[in-house]
Amino acid sequence: MESKAMTVTYNANVYASADEVDQEDVYVNSAVPTVEKHKPTSDKKRPFIIPDAVRPFLPLAVCWVILLIILFLRIHFTSVISAKLNHNLQEVISLNEHWKQDRDDLNVQIYNMREAQSSLGDNFRNLKDENDQLKRKIQKLSAEKQSMSEEVQQLKAEKQSMSEEVQRLKAEKQSMSEEVQRLKAENQRLNKTYEYTTAIPTVTMWNTTSDITVHNSSISWMWTSHYRRRRQIEPCQRGWLQFKSSCYVTSNHDSLDQKTWEGARDDCRGRNSELVVIESPEEQDFVYSSLIRLGASDYWTGLRVKSGSWNWVDGRNLTDHYWIQPPADNEGCVISVRGTSGWKAVSCDIKNSWICEQGALSG
Template sequence: MAEDEVNYASVVFKPNQQQRSEVKREETVYDEVKVQNKATEQTPVTNVKKEETVYDEVKVQNKATEQTPVTNDVTLIYEIDETELNQLKENQTTLNAVNHNLTKLNNQLSSDNEDLKRNQTKLTLQMNNLTQVFNVLDKEVTNLTKENQKLKGKNEELKTQNKDLEAEKKNLTEQTQQMTTPWDELNVSRAQWSIDAYCPRENNNRKCNACQKGWELNSSCYATNNADQGEWKTWEEARKDCRGKISDLAVAINEEEMKIIREKSWQNNENKGYWIGLRVEDGKWKWLDGRNLTNNSWIDQSSPSDGHCAISLQNQGFKSVSCDEKNQWICKKKALSV
């Protein structure tokens, strides 16, 4: 055959006339294969005319097993030159490398995907926590806003009160300025009254005494108020009267003063006496000057009761009675040093 010769082959498969299920074990079946060789005008064939078809009979032996049906498959083996084979091997190597890289990339992407899922879970939890914190903060902001509104309202009220106080201060300042001269005159009048009270004028001469007129001197000045029964007072009322005379209800610092107070309580009525500056405070007997009663023998009741005050009886000493009772009273103040 010449170098440029082209061969054409036609393969015809002749089906086996016997049923495939009937083939027995080790039975040999031959199918007839006719191969047609068609020659072209430029490819001469010995003893073959132009366009003549020649069939070569090829017998293919199919060895069927007992339960394996015979098929008509034919395996064609092509001859590949060495260059193509090497190229295919190179392609296969390249594809294997690419496949390996793709496998590594896929594994890396899978790992990254798992990391992203874990991060997404963490972010979801953090988002939930932040949402809860935001809700708490939102409530606090709402409460602070309400409180701020209240404070603004109070601030406005305080501003109004401040303006009122400023106006009142201004009025009081003006009144004080207006009263300065009368107050000075009042002080002069009080000083004159004191002089007249302690140093009365006799025959155009003044003789000063340690106590003012109507008061008795016994180391201190005492005034026994022997008012009519209709003018008797409660303990608070009696004290108010004494304070109006620049004095207070009588207190006893020692045994001597206690005896003086008791002697001035000359009322003969055994059930009535004179208010003195001794009362119960917080379950204890206290004098008006803040001292505690240390000598319990001075009063007939050892267990003090709140709301009780002391009266002085000439023959009985001090006695505990209700402060709301009405009695006479004894005032005391310091004597004037002359």
């Protein structure tokens, strides 16, 4: 059995009248002549007739269909819009996450920049402090440069003074050389006098009462008389240096001949003198420049501790002093230091050279 295709044509704007419905009913219920059934052709279709029982529900059905269509469309568009909104929401969430990440990165950068700013501030303060220190160092170096310039000028003046001193010493050397030549000539003359005197065996003198014979074998008397006469002419002995009213001489510079303070004093006493007593700055300068500066060692002076105080060998107390460093308690004798115009207290038992002093004879 073949199924017939049913076509339903509905137009909401077209409605059939009651007479037409009755006519169609008569037409349908009328006797149908027997005819041979033929297959409907494909190009002619029988219209679909809506039953009367269904027609009252047709508008309601149409409304339901429309409502279902609207509901379907709503659900469809709601799902589409929801999917779109979900997609947009996911994009917004993703963008929000990116923005949060960017915000965190910016916060980290801001923190790092603040740290860098703080570090730059510290560096700036450190550089400012270093700048101030460099300024102070520059000022200090400028002052030192000024001081060194003054020292250079002072050294130049000292060099000039030393040059003059060298010239003076050369002149003294020349004078001493001339004195040596004169003494050699005088020595030759005295030798000739001695030879002439020893060639005469005796000197005979006559007196009204007796003959007196004088022997010339005692030549020492002649030499003693000669040096007495010479000592009366010159204020200091040969080899001694004069300064004002005193004569000075230094010991041998050989280290084997050095003595303790007591030994040095005994040697000076054997020369009819005493260890040097310095009474003024001028005498200190003379002793240093003429006797000590060119020497080979330090020299004993006549200053020592006696009864807890510093005294000179002539009994006078110490007034002016030229200490290089303050004396210690266990150092009881004083030396004049070679190379510096000053004194130093040392033990009296060590050995040094020494300076003797005696009064000069007046003319």
